[in-house]
Amino acid sequence: MDYLQIFFLAIVQGLTEFLPISSSAHLILPSAILGWTDQGLAFDVAVHVGSLTAVLWYFRHDVQQVVVHWCQSVTGGKATPESRLGWLLILATIPAGLAGLLLGDFIESQLRSIAVIATTTILFGLLLGVSDFWGRRVKTLHQITWHSALLIGLAQALALVPGTSRSGITMTAALALGFTRESAARFSFLMAIPVIILSGGYKCAQLMQLPQVPWSDIVLGAVLSCMAAYLCIRVFLIWITRIGMMPFVIYRLLLGALLIAILVNS
Template structure:
């Protein structure tokens, strides 16, 4: 890839990983519209790793408290709010992990098409808007229980379908279950840590089969993805209570319409 393509794709991945607008929908556009080459497996690993670094660094105090109290609860059988939340995140990760193992090959072979991405971008965008308008938005993160966490985890499994958006569908589920906007977004971002880590690990195993690895491209992609993802998380949490989900839902509708225009045109 050329330098401009590396920069653009890394920034796109970092931003769209955590905004509820679908990274897969955005990564297909440069290929379909501009004729750019596929970024390849190695670059996917790099930008995912960059996103993982960003979310871990941003929530570093939360991550430490979750690990400390989650593991500590196993020893003394006494769980703080952070310890309980840690195991709720583990529980919510299981559905996506099982679905990924079961359906990864089918999704890669049959669902990575612009028509599927257009449909899911529009459909789940409307659902996001509906959940934001109709949701009670009264439940704090501390009030999350295992049933709600499991429902959000099952929603996360749907994000394996291209165009759905992992953050979008988990925030939608949280809002539908009555969570506050910031609480739903925060849980979504914390849930992303094990999911992105597992995804990057699986991609890394696939990467071992490659004979040549473009290390300079990967380092640049990792750094840019990390920076853009960190800024995205920060500003999203800063402004989500003021702007709501309507701007993202509208953007998804416009993006889905653009994809449909590309398909029929």
């Protein structure tokens, strides 16, 4: 990959990782339109590191409280809302972890086509719109139950299918369960932390087996992805209660239509 590709794809990945618009759908466009080759393992590791750094830094106070209280609850301390949130985040991560282990290779080899990504981009975009429109939007983050966390976690497992959008499907599930837009977004972003750690750790292990590792590309990609992801999280949480999900729904429908047009004309 040259520096132009790294710059462009890292910014796109960082921006789309936490927006409900599917990062995989965007990363396929440069390949389809510009003829760029697959970004490769090193780039995947770079953007995982960048995204993880961004979400950890933005939620550093929340993460610190959750980790400290969770550790205290494990060692016999009293339960608190923060320790409870820690357990719920673990519960919500299990379905995606199991699905990745059992179905990851199949999805990687069979479900990365433009047709699949176009279909899921449109389908789950419509579901996001329905959940946002019909959801009651009254529950806060501290009202989440183990039942709700598990359902959102099951929805997150669907994000293994390209085009679904991890943040999009988890927010869709949370909105459908009656959570406010901000609470749905915050829980989705916090859920990203263990998932990115697991996925990024697996990819790092693969990267270490390569004879040569392009560290300069990884550092550049990670820095760019981190800056874009941090900006995305900050702006999204400020504006989500005002603009709602409809702009993202419309965007997903247009993006899906563009992918279908590319497929038809290819």
